[in-house]
Amino acid sequence: xxxxGCSVAMAYRARARLRVTQRPIGLALRAxxxxxxxxxxxxxxxxTSAGDIESVQQRGVLRHLAIPYSRFVTRSxxxxxxxxxxxxxxxxxxxxxxVECPAxxxxxxxxxxxxxxxxxxxxxxxxxxxxxxxxxxxxxxTLIVDFxxxxxxxxxxxxxxxxxxxxxxxxxxxxxTDIESVKRLLPGVLVLCKPGSSLDARLYGVVQDGxxxxxxxxxxxxxxxxxxxxxxxxxxxxxxAAADALAAWVGRIxxxxxxxxxxxxxxAFAKTSPRLRExxxxxxxxxxxxxxxxxxxxxxxxxxxxxxxxxFRDCRDETQPGxxx
Numbered sequence: 001x002x003x004x005g006c007s008v009a010m011a012y013r014a015r016a017r018l019r020v021t022q023r024p025i026g027l028a029l030r031a032x033x034x035x036x037x038x039x040x041x042x043x044x045x046x047x048t049s050a051g052d053i054e055s056v057q058q059r060g061v062l063r064h065l066a067i068p069y070s071r072f073v074t075r076s077x078x079x080x081x082x083x084x085x086x087x088x089x090x091x092x093x094x095x096x097x098x099v100e101c102p103a104x105x106x107x108x109x110x111x112x113x114x115x116x117x118x119x120x121x122x123x124x125x126x127x128x129x130x131x132x133x134x135x136x137x138x139x140x141x142t143l144i145v146d147f148x149x150x151x152x153x154x155x156x157x158x159x160x161x162x163x164x165x166x167x168x169x170x171x172x173x174x175x176x177t178d179i180e181s182v183k184r185l186l187p188g189v190l191v192l193c194k195p196g197s198s199l200d201a202r203l204y205g206v207v208q209d210g211x212x213x214x215x216x217x218x219x220x221x222x223x224x225x226x227x228x229x230x231x232x233x234x235x236x237x238x239x240x241a242a243a244d245a246l247a248a249w250v251g252r253i254x255x256x257x258x259x260x261x262x263x264x265x266x267x268a269f270a271k272t273s274p275r276l277r278e279x280x281x282x283x284x285x286x287x288x289x290x291x292x293x294x295x296x297x298x299x300x301x302x303x304x305x306x307x308x309x310x311x312f313r314d315c316r317d318e319t320q321p322g323x324x325x
Contacts, residue, residue, distance in 0.1 A: 053092070053276040056129050062089040063097045065110050065128025069220070070240040071300040072134035072152075073098075080300040081132040084151070084284075085267075087292065091283050099128050103220075106131060107144055111270045129276060131268035134240055136198045146271050149281050150264035152297075153304070153311040156198065157242050158182050158191075158256040160234040161227055169257040182257040186211040192232035194220055199236045204259045228252050238263075243303050262308070291316040 056062050064085045066073040072081040077098060089096035101109045112126040136154060137147050160166050166189065169181040187210030193201040194216050201213045214232055216223060223235045224245045236259060237245060245253060269277040287293040294317040297305060305312055 052273045053279055056092060056094060056276060059094070061095045061097050062092060063099050063127065063129045064089075065099050065101060065106065065131045066133040067103050067106060068100065069133045070244050072132070072240065073100075080152070080296050081134065081267075083296055083299075084287070084293075085130065085132050087287070088280055088283050092279070101127070107141070107268075110268060111144060111272075113144060126270060129269075129273065130280070134265050135268050136238075137264050137266050138198065141268070144271075145268040146274070146277055147266040147268055148277055149284060150266050150311075151284065152240075152265040152301075153308040154238045154240060154263050154265055155258055156204065156236050156238050156260035156263070158185075158234055158259050159224065159227065159237045159242060159245070159253055160256055161230075162252050162254050164233050164254070166234065166256055168254055171257070175258060175261065179258050179260070182259055183209040185256065188212065189234055190214055190232040192216050192223060192226055192235040194223065198238065198263070199223070201236055201259075204236075206259070224249065224253060239304060239307065240301060243301065262311075288315045291318045294318070 062085065064082070066081065068075050071079050073079045074082075082098065086096045099109075107113070109127045110131045131145070134152065134154075135141075135147075137150070141147075166185050169178060169185075171178055172181075183206065186206055189211050191201045191206060191211045192214050193199055195202075197220065199220065201207070201211065207213055216226060216231075216235075218226065220241070223237065224241075226232065227235045228249060234256070242255060246255070267277075267280060269280075284293070294312065294315050297312070297315075298317075298319070
């Protein structure tokens with residue numbers, strides 16, 4: 001996901017803007033004994049109160065920290081990640097709780113970490129046991145959280161207004177070639193981007209390719225409307241959000257082509273929760289094997305399956321006999 005990597009002070013300042021909803025989940029399937037930011041050179045000290053699987057079971061609630069994003073976590077409280085984590089809560093034999101937070105506080109709320117240089121206020125206690133809302137795996141983020149196995153594929157695309165003179169490339173089947181074809185179209189083009197996120201155009205070398213980059217001050221969800229309204233000719237969008245945008249603004253935008261290599265999303269955990277992460281990985285493997293995962297993907301992101309078939313090849317798909325074997 002395109003979670004913001006704002007300044008350290010912004011990312012960890014305490015706010016009261018949390019909305020919490022709780023839903024009971026059924027009995028456990030079994031009992032158990034045994035949750036991007038660019039950090040620069042700042043060292044972080046994780047909260048000693050961040051709990052692992054034992055804390056979750058003792059509390060009796062699995063807290064799902066999230067930012068409403070695409071069809072991973074919707075404004076109505078459902079989505080691919082919501083249903084996946086609800087099932088994980090049932091697997092653990094605990095209730096499920098959705099905890100929403102601002103994008104620039106996501107990692108601080110998850111880890112309770114604070115910079116050791118004193119530039120930000122620590123979160124007194126982590127407010128989530130895991131974070132799931134289409135979170136992209138990046139090297140910077142792995143410095144402060146641990147990720148599960150990849151749970152969803154993604155990629156960053158260049159998207160333009162429908163009336164733009166820029167034409168979509170013809171896919172060759174070679175991703176590197178397609179990316180270069182897109183970049184050859186960029187000289188002089190205005191690209192609206194979100195700094196500090198995976199939709200920051202600077203991450204993909206577009207300035208060197210001649211693009212004119214404009215930083216957007218609104219939310220990620222407002223990028224496409226801004227392009228439609230003429231703030232810029234193009235913007236960057238990842239696959240899940242682009243699929244939503246194409247459905248919402250039919251005939252108003254077009255995908256020019258890929259600007260990044262294939263990326264992966266995953267569930268984020270505090271580094272103090274290794275057993276919770278390990279248990280999720282086991283749970284997720286079972287969901288892939290028994291068809292649960294593909295049922296959820298077809299429910300929320302059916303259009304992604306054919307575009308990213310390689311990622312789903314080892315998943316059982318009840319609509320495709322013999323899949324996942």
